[in-house]
Amino acid sequence: MNTDPSDDQGALSGWTTRRWLRTGVATTMVVLAVLGSLGGWAMWRTSRITAELVDSRSPALIEAIRLESALINQETGTRGYGLSGRADFLQPYTQGTADEQTALRRLRPLVEHDPRARADLAAVEKRAEAWQQRIAVPVSKSPAAEAVRLAARRATEGKSLFDALRRTMTRQQAHLQDERAAASDDLRHAQNLRNWVFAVIALVILVVAALVFEGLRRGVTGPLTRLGSAARDVAQGRFDRAITGTGPADLRALAADVDSMRRRLVEELEYTERSRRLLDEQAEDLRRSNTELEQFAYVASHDLQEPLRKVSSFTQLLQRRYGGQLDAKADQYIAFAVDGANRMQVLINDLLAFSRVGRVHNDHQTVDLEAVFGRTVENLSVTVEETGAEITHDTLPTVVGDSTQLGMLWQNLLSNAVKFRSPDRPPRIHVSAGREGDEWEFAVADNGIGIAPEFREKVFVLFQRLHTKDAYPGTGIGLAMCKKVVEFHGGRIGIDSEHTPGTRIVFTLPVAGTAAAPSERRTQP
Structure with a gap:
């Protein structure tokens, strides 16, 4: 039967890719289901026999040996006490009694479903009880002198009883060994069968994979390759090349859609060219606007x-x-x-400083924030001394940025913390620093008058004041300046809503390199 869907004259030329794939997947799923069932049965059989050997046969034999060892210890302790009359010889008997109970407790569930093993265990228990009742218990419970005489009188009987017990335990262990050997043989046969089943499964999967690959090559990848080649020619600029499809019906329809897209691209290119010219004009307007801004800054700073x-x-x-x-x-x-x-002079100077952020001061280099912070505290030393403020800080790291702008950042944050102090307590300001992934997180916390929740976003807007100039002097540019500096350095700034009393301003800066872990210390202005 002709299975090449690229032959438009073939009986299957009307099949779509979905129909080809559906038929192929259904056939493959049936084959895989059969193979999976065989493999699952082989695995289940192997697992069941393995579980029986590991969880039942081998532990039962081990516990039977431990039971024998416990009874031998009892016999040894009883015999030693009966010969010497010394109480310390009873220690093996005591330990053997405890070990016997442990072994029996573990062995009974293991032989519960095996009638012969259950009968063997019952015989061992019966023999052990007979020997214990006649010899072990009376001797161990008697005083030393009486125990020696009792052991001597019943020596022959005790030996006979314990020999019978030994034979019973030997027969029990022989049966358990036979059952374990039989389980091992079954496991070996099951493993061989499992290996053969999986070898056949692997072979069938390889055959199915080869058939699938060949079918996909002839019915899907071949037509797609030809379609892709034509599309690449169009992408390289040959917009005049018509795209024709081969293969299943849907791939031929796809080729027609791609050709329609080619025609649409020609139209879009013309529109894009017009948009590019418009963007060039807007860019020129933006350059002219920046030039006017620089001229305004010059006028503000001079004229x-x-x-x-x-x-x-x-x-x-x-x-x-x-x-x-x-x-x-x-x-x-x-x-x-x-x-x-x-x-007005202060306002113009503040506006000038605000406009220069990212434009005039833009010398990114390694900056030691510890040194910058120290210079800022020195500049505020008079204000700090007059207000009785106390400023503490963690060890500050080294970052990459502009030292002038970062100095302005510390200047505004610390001066605000001192300015907006509470009238009933001296200012206490702490600067913390900690690394969070690829960022340093800083916080300036004070115990001042705080900021109402509804104003925590507005304070970063230019000229936003929460108090009159008579109550607190200033222009309302400080925190806007801080936000511009932080964002220019690739960070974020905001107010911690959970900090009370006072205000806690948190901002981040990118990590420039590995720095020592922050440790708190006090700065003396």
Whole structure:
């Protein structure tokens, strides 16, 4: 029968790939089911015989030998006590009695389903009980002198009883050995049968695999290879090449769909070219916008600063010269002007620093955060001393970044922790550091006034203030600056909602290398 689906004139040319695969998989599953059943039966038979040998036959023989050893120990101890009258000779008898009970407790379940083994065990127990009742128990329970006389009188009877017991135990062990040998033979035959079954299974699987491979090559991979070759030609730029399919009906339909996609690509290329020109125009607008931003920064740092300095200087001069000479309203107006000029200057400087993050200061190198932190604490030494603040910190690692920006980060976080202190307790600030995978996690925790839950996201937005300038001075740029610095270095920043009292700001920075484990120490400003 012609099984090549690529022959369009064949009787099976209308079959789809799914139908070919369904037929092949169904046939394969039937074959594998039969083979699996045979293999499972062979494995089950081998496992059953193995379990019988390991779990029943061998342990039963071992426990029978232990039972014999326990009874021999009893006989040895009884005989030694009967000859010498010394109580220490009874130790083997005592141990043998305990071992006998243990062996019997283990042996009874093992021979429960074997009538002959069960009968042998019953005979051993009967003989053992007869010897114990006549010899072992009376001798061991008697005083030394009486035990010697009793052992002498019953020596012949004891030997006869124990010899009968030995013969019974020997017969029991012989039967158990025969049963174990028979089980071993059965296991060997089962293993040979299992090996033959699996060899046949492997051979059949190889034959099925070869047939499947050949069928897939002729019915699927061959047509797909030709289709793929044509598609690669189109991908390399030959958009004028028409794609025709061979093989099963669905693969021919797929080729028609790919050819339709080729035609659609031609249309999309024209659209993409128009979009590219539009992106070029937008990129040019973005470059122009960046240039204007740089010009604004220049104006803010030079042209706007100069007139603002004049306004600030002359209003301060006016305040010093005419303060107290005019009425109270005039003094108030002059103070407003001086304060407004000073705040405008601080605001412009803060905006300049904010705009420079990632643009001006962008010198990434190895930075020792311990040194940067130390310089920051020195800069805040006057404020720390005035407020009675105590700053502690873990050993800080080395990271890769811009030292100027990281200094600004510590400056804003520590100054905020001191600024927003609680009026009823001195500031206590702790900086922790720990490694979490490929990141360092830092936290600045204080015992200040804290931040309400509804404002924990807003505080990182530019110009967001939670208090009036009379209560707490500032421009509302500090935490926005911190967020920009941390994100520029590839980290994250947020507020720990579970920390009380006060505020705990947590941020991360990528690991630059292996650093020593953090250990807490105190920083003296």
